Amino acid sequence: MTNQSALSKPYLLEASDLTKEDVFRIFAQAQFYMDDYEKGKKYDDLKGLTVALAFFEPSTRTKLSFELAAKRLSADTFSFQASSSSLTKGESLIDTLRTIEAMGVHIYVVRHGNSGAAKFLQENTSGVVVNAGDGKHEHPTQAILDAFTIYRHFSKFEGLRVTIIGDILHSRVARSNIIMLKTLGAEVRLCSPGTLLPRHKNIWEVEYIDNVDDAVEWSDVLLVLRLQHERMKSGIIPSVREFSKYYGVTLEHFSRKPEMILLHPGPVNYGIELEYEVSSYPNCLIETQVTHGVFTRMALLALLARKYK
Amino acid sequence: MNIYFEKIRIINPYQEIDAQFDLWIKNGRIMHLSPDSAKTDEDTRIVNAESLVCSPGLFDMHVHFREPGFEHKETTLTGAESAANGGFTGVVCMPNTEPAIDNVPVCEYIANRAKGNLVDVFIAGAITMGRKGERISPMLELLESGVVYFTDDGTCITKSEVMRRAFDYAATKDILLAQHCEEHSLTDNFAMDESALSYKLGLKGYPTVAEEIIVSRDIRLAEYCGNRRIHFSHVSSAGSVELIRTAKSKGLRVSCEVTPHHFTLPNSLLDSYDPNLKMNPPLRSDQDINAAIEGLKDGTIDCIATDHAPHSLHEKEVEYEKAPYGVVGLETSLGLSLTYLYHKKVLSLREIIEKMSVNPRRLLQMDDIVFDIGSEANITIFGLDEEWLVNKSNFKSKSLNTPFVGMKLKGKPVFTFNNGLVHESEL
Numbered sequence A: 001m002t003n004q005s006a007l008s009k010p011y012l013l014e015a016s017d018l019t020k021e022d023v024f025r026i027f028a029q030a031q032f033y034m035d036d037y038e039k040g041k042k043y044d045d046l047k048g049l050t051v052a053l054a055f056f057e058p059s060t061r062t063k064l065s066f067e068l069a070a071k072r073l074s075a076d077t078f079s080f081q082a083s084s085s086s087l088t089k090g091e092s093l094i095d096t097l098r099t100i101e102a103m104g105v106h107i108y109v110v111r112h113g114n115s116g117a118a119k120f121l122q123e124n125t126s127g128v129v130v131n132a133g134d135g136k137h138e139h140p141t142q143a144i145l146d147a148f149t150i151y152r153h154f155s156k157f158e159g160l161r162v163t164i165i166g167d168i169l170h171s172r173v174a175r176s177n178i179i180m181l182k183t184l185g186a187e188v189r190l191c192s193p194g195t196l197l198p199r200h201k202n203i204w205e206v207e208y209i210d211n212v213d214d215a216v217e218w219s220d221v222l223l224v225l226r227l228q229h230e231r232m233k234s235g236i237i238p239s240v241r242e243f244s245k246y247y248g249v250t251l252e253h254f255s256r257k258p259e260m261i262l263l264h265p266g267p268v269n270y271g272i273e274l275e276y277e278v279s280s281y282p283n284c285l286i287e288t289q290v291t292h293g294v295f296t297r298m299a300l301l302a303l304l305a306r307k308y309k
Numbered sequence B: 001m002n003i004y005f006e007k008i009r010i011i012n013p014y015q016e017i018d019a020q021f022d023l024w025i026k027n028g029r030i031m032h033l034s035p036d037s038a039k040t041d042e043d044t045r046i047v048n049a050e051s052l053v054c055s056p057g058l059f060d061m062h063v064h065f066r067e068p069g070f071e072h073k074e075t076t077l078t079g080a081e082s083a084a085n086g087g088f089t090g091v092v093c094m095p096n097t098e099p100a101i102d103n104v105p106v107c108e109y110i111a112n113r114a115k116g117n118l119v120d121v122f123i124a125g126a127i128t129m130g131r132k133g134e135r136i137s138p139m140l141e142l143l144e145s146g147v148v149y150f151t152d153d154g155t156c157i158t159k160s161e162v163m164r165r166a167f168d169y170a171a172t173k174d175i176l177l178a179q180h181c182e183e184h185s186l187t188d189n190f191a192m193d194e195s196a197l198s199y200k201l202g203l204k205g206y207p208t209v210a211e212e213i214i215v216s217r218d219i220r221l222a223e224y225c226g227n228r229r230i231h232f233s234h235v236s237s238a239g240s241v242e243l244i245r246t247a248k249s250k251g252l253r254v255s256c257e258v259t260p261h262h263f264t265l266p267n268s269l270l271d272s273y274d275p276n277l278k279m280n281p282p283l284r285s286d287q288d289i290n291a292a293i294e295g296l297k298d299g300t301i302d303c304i305a306t307d308h309a310p311h312s313l314h315e316k317e318v319e320y321e322k323a324p325y326g327v328v329g330l331e332t333s334l335g336l337s338l339t340y341l342y343h344k345k346v347l348s349l350r351e352i353i354e355k356m357s358v359n360p361r362r363l364l365q366m367d368d369i370v371f372d373i374g375s376e377a378n379i380t381i382f383g384l385d386e387e388w389l390v391n392k393s394n395f396k397s398k399s400l401n402t403p404f405v406g407m408k409l410k411g412k413p414v415f416t417f418n419n420g421l422v423h424e425s426e427l
Helices: A020-036 A061-072 A093-102 A117-123 A140-154 A172-184 A212-218 A229-234 A240-247 A251-256 A276-280 A286-308 B076-085 B104-114 B139-144 B160-173 B196-201 B208-224 B238-249 B260-264 B267-272 B286-298 B333-342 B349-363
Strands: A050-055 A076-081 A107-112 A128-134 A161-165 A187-191 A221-224 A261-263 B002-012 B017-026 B029-034 B044-048 B052-056 B058-063 B088-093 B120-125 B147-151 B177-179 B230-232 B254-258 B379-389 B408-418 B421-424
Touching: A020 A140, A020 A172, A020 A286, A050 A061, A050 A093, A061 A076, A061 A107, A061 A128, A061 A140, A061 A286, A093 A107, A093 A117, A107 A117, A107 A286, A117 A128, A128 A140, A128 A286, A140 A172, A140 A261, A140 A286, A161 A172, A161 A212, A172 A187, A172 A221, A187 A212, A212 A251, A251 A276, A261 A286, B002 B029, B002 B349, B002 B379, B052 B349, B058 B076, B058 B333, B058 B349, B076 B088, B076 B104, B076 B120, B076 B408, B076 B421, B088 B379, B088 B408, B104 B120, B104 B139, B120 B139, B139 B147, B139 B160, B160 B177, B160 B208, B177 B208, B196 B267, B208 B230, B208 B238, B238 B254, B238 B286, B254 B286, B254 B349, B260 B286, B260 B333, B333 B349, B333 B379, B333 B408
Parallel strands: A050 A076, A050 A107, A107 A128, A161 A187, A161 A221, A221 A261, B002 B044, B002 B052, B058 B088, B088 B120, B120 B147, B147 B177, B177 B230, B230 B254
Antiparallel strands: B002 B017, B017 B029, B052 B379, B379 B408, B408 B421
């Protein structure tokens, strides 16, 4: 046991907080839990620690996943959602943080609608902040579980080709994945309508593919993003029909290349970014991602919690 | 307080003076001004002033004093104290108050609040009622009650027809109009400069083109309406500077200002998500900063103005995207200008004094400040080489939202004289 966190940084705010070695350390730990896990089994990694699931923006999957992960590690957890918290009464975020902090919390898992909110909280607490999605900035634990899923399938990153398809501009999942997959040595390309791409094309030093057919031909992995309802209404794309016609992924795409795997952060809009039939395709790993989410989050929490041991 | 400055460097562009004198200010008036020394009296403090400079009182044509309506951020009184502490003897406060400065009673209220102060607080009136960009305000009546120029600052007048009317209506008195240039449909809810970093941080960007579209439109409109006077507030983009340079070369009556934060801080700092770096217009790229520096050098940019925009701690200590736009600037403006422009050999001292006093006063057709025996002292005294750390506990402003805390600056205000009063800076 050491006082040091087993990771380079004592928190996780964005994908670049993790080195390649960090990610593999998380993978190894996740793999251990996966292999070792039996129904009802608990571990002591977070015993005596309190984890706050601070969800200032609605979430189902990520929150459940973290909650389960923390509980399997014997943490005390408590959670609140924006709608039920005092934030709706006009309390400021910093005040909420001070209130929770005063109750004695060690790890904050934070989901927030504003970019940079996780960093803001980390700067104002001595606890450990884990970013569970901040605005349009990042969602690093999604990137960890996506990378873990890719790694478990291909056993490598070097030379692997991943195309991220959909609303890159507003996606925190895309941001975290681009950075993490590049750190791990994969090749990443982006495919998106012009209005959903950043104007500055060289930000991440990745290439762009302008249609799904070419993306399929090039890729080993398709990471399809969810098209948010907000985008459908705002006029930033001409219509859902046009989007799905030109940027939707269909079973036909996979019949051309059955060895290609499909990831999606969920929840899926079937009939828009993905044809429903795709869900029964064997290399559609959406449910595997969910399973991996719990184990990778257990691993992350356990490694970060070593700070308190 | 009566002060005798021994061997002070006096620079007064109004009188083409730049020389060392002994200067005695007694009861708010210049008692002695000569290369030779005078015999002083017991009531006079003697200051060895070999490292000090005396200039006409500094003037900031763009400040937000928040009164009426937002007195928890700043009041006329605290704003004026902040100005005096920063070396300013005159300011123009912006009309984005509640209610807006679009009627005579509000003007009179502010003028009344400013009475008896060391700092002259002038008023900018709104171009349109409620700053809504729809109906023009009673400019003639406002002009009579002391308004020195007009702007809807904080908001751009995006409807071209309304701006055309404003130019036409202002024409009879040759009134100066100023524009906050921002094509709002391109900037709605922006958080920072649109750049590679804004995409990386997931923050909504404000593209420079949104500023340039309005600069360009207003140059054309002002020319079309008969070469009307138009002042561009807080220009932030290289493209705007270039448009204004070209317009000036054509003989159009355009002028502009830049803020100290826009010629000192790059947009790359935003990766801290620090709400004290959030303002409108946002911090721009190195290329834009260089264009501002070039514009200051070649005279395209007439004035340095702070856009002093106070916000309370509880308003700024929030998620970056939720924080209001604005930074305070009156108490760091001179230090930043001396550090970044004089000591880096961008501008001469005389040029800095022109941009911080003479030029804005001339744009607003104010009297020359003349140093003669017997004349009332409207004077700023500053140390040229003194190094200091920006410490907000020495600020007089009611708000402390500045990104410059802890920064080491070279050159600082020391005394401010005006209206028979003197303030010794506590910075």
